[in-house]
Amino acid sequence: MKKTWQTIIHGPWAYWVGAIILGMLNLLVLIVRHQPWGVTQNIEHWAEWIGTNLGVLDDQGFTFMGLMTSSGTYLNLGLLMGAFWATLVASQARFRPIRDRKFFLSALIGGLLMGYGARIAYGCNVGALLNGIASSSLTGWIFAIAVFIGTWLGSKFLVKYLL
Amino acid sequence: MGTNAFHSQQKWNLGFIVFLTLLLVLLAQISTNLTLIFVLGISLGFVLQKSRFCLVSALRDPILIGMTELTRAFLLLLGISILGFALVSWGASQRNIPLILNVFPLGVHTVVGGLLFGIGMVLAGGCSTGILMRIGEGFAMQGVAFFGLVVGAVLGERSLITWRNLFGEWSGIFLPDLLGWVPTLILEIAVLVTLWQLAKWWQKKQLGE
Numbered sequence: 581m582k583k584t585w586q587t588i589i590h591g592p593w594a595y596w597v598g599a600i601i602l603g604m605l606n607l608l609v610l611i612v613r614h615q616p617w618g619v620t621q622n623i624e625h626w627a628e629w630i631g632t633n634l635g636v637l638d639d640q641g642f643t644f645m646g647l648m649t650s651s652g653t654y655l656n657l658g659l660l661m662g663a664f665w666a667t668l669v670a671s672q673a674r675f676r677p678i679r680d681r682k683f684f685l686s687a688l689i690g691g692l693l694m695g696y697g698a699r700i701a702y703g704c705n706v707g708a709l710l711n712g713i714a715s716s717s718l719t720g721w722i723f724a725i726a727v728f729i730g731t732w733l734g735s736k737f738l739v740k741y742l743l
Numbered sequence: 744m745g746t747n748a749f750h751s752q753q754k755w756n757l758g759f760i761v762f763l764t765l766l767l768v769l770l771a772q773i774s775t776n777l778t779l780i781f782v783l784g785i786s787l788g789f790v791l792q793k794s795r796f797c798l799v800s801a802l803r804d805p806i807l808i809g810m811t812e813l814t815r816a817f818l819l820l821l822g823i824s825i826l827g828f829a830l831v832s833w834g835a836s837q838r839n840i841p842l843i844l845n846v847f848p849l850g851v852h853t854v855v856g857g858l859l860f861g862i863g864m865v866l867a868g869g870c871s872t873g874i875l876m877r878i879g880e881g882f883a884m885q886g887v888a889f890f891g892l893v894v895g896a897v898l899g900e901r902s903l904i905t906w907r908n909l910f911g912e913w914s915g916i917f918l919p920d921l922l923g924w925v926p927t928l929i930l931e932i933a934v935l936v937t938l939w940q941l942a943k944w945w946q947k948k949q950l951g952e
Contacts, residue, residue: 592793592794593790593794593795595794595816596816596819597794598791598794598795598796599796599817599820599823601794602791602820603819605783605786605790606823606827607827609780609787610828610842611831612779614840614842615842615843616828616843616845617787620892623893624896624899626893627893627896627897628900651776651777651780654777654780654781654784655781655783656875657784658780658781658782658784658786659784659791659879660876660878661785661788661879662787662788662791662792663788663789663791663875663877663878664759664880665763665785665788666792666793667880667881668752668756668759671752671753671756673880674881676880676881677883678883678884678887683868683884687868687884687888687891688888688890689863690864690866690888691889691892691893692863692891692892692894692895692898693859693860693862694860694863694888694892695899696863696896696898697856697860697863697895697899698860698871698899699895699896699899699900700852700859700899701847701856701860702847702853704870704871705864705870706871707845708857709798710798712847713824713931714825716828716844716846716928717845717846717847717915717917717918718916718917719846719848719916722853723853723854723856724857725857726853726854726855727802727860727861727864728861730857730858730859730860730861730862730864730865731864731865732806734803734861734865735807737865738865739807742866
């Protein structure tokens with residue numbers, strides 16, 4: 581019993597346990613939100629608002645109150661806080677610095693490619709892949725194949741230049 | 744995780760729980776719906792971290808190290824989601840509740856976007872969800888990736904119109920409209936089972952277990 585509790589608190593949980601609970605949560609989001617779980621669109625909306633306020637962008641479509649009452653904001657904020665809390669309950673919370681300058685560059689370029697790709701394909705791994713397929717949309721399956729090929733190309737690059 | 748001296752963070756944990764509770768109580772004054780969504784978001788982050796769920800690993804590890812355990816768990820998540828979404832959308836239509844599903848338009852940019860997204864997430868060490876999770880875990884690298892993601896997303900959103908004008912786009916195909924509900928679900932689950940077997944065979948071939 582104590583050992584089970586230890587595993588629950590400290591992890592890691594088995595992948596299949598994660599899959600089942602995440603599946604249930606994904607359904608609950610659909611039920612409560614009347615729309616599937618998604619990540620990047622809300623991030624993009626915040627970026628438009630912040631950019632416009634800083635004078636870098638010009639998009640008057642978003643207001644602070646509008647964003648603060650948008651469900652996507654609470655999903656993303658919750659995701660971040662939930663992950664932080666998960667490390668804290670196990671006394672594993674700490675700052676993890678970048679070990680090498682090349683990883684700084686790869687993170688920056690990777691993030692750029694990912695953000696661009698997600699927005700021209702209407703979503704990321706969650707909104708377009710997982711929930712595209714879950715919505716029985718043909719686009720979801722095609723996006724998944726493209727992401728898989730992209731991952732394969734990226735891995736080749738990673739092995740050749742970064743590791 | 745790798746620290747030798749074990750420092751208990753239980754006081755901080757308690758403080759954080761109080762903080763989260765206060766946030767939830769405050770939010771509940773404004774909207775019950777948003778409060779529920781926030782609870783679900785926190786749960787998603789918690790479970791993702793505890794189970795080390797990551798789609799980059801699920802797609803990359805078969806290629807890099809031949810492991811497909813997480814790949815198969817992801818197929819399970821897809822299966823649960825497909826059947827669950829079908830059930831929820833059926834229930835919603837019975838009660839006339841409006842429900843939006845993610846049936847997106849299809850175009851050249853779907854494929855280009857997927858390719859760029861795949862390459863990007865390997866370089867960044869996490870997809871957009873994984874990045875948020877790892878920022879929560881305290882990784883500085885994903886903080887940098889997040890900055891890139893934000894800039895990239897803004898650029899992507901603004902160039903979408905160009906992609907549409909250049910190559911056009913078809914409206915998304917909702918498979919049940921084309922094949923009917925039952926054949927669609929049978930077909931999709933059959934594909935997942937096949938991929939599962941393939942992943943199992945691949946790991947055996949690569950690692951010989």
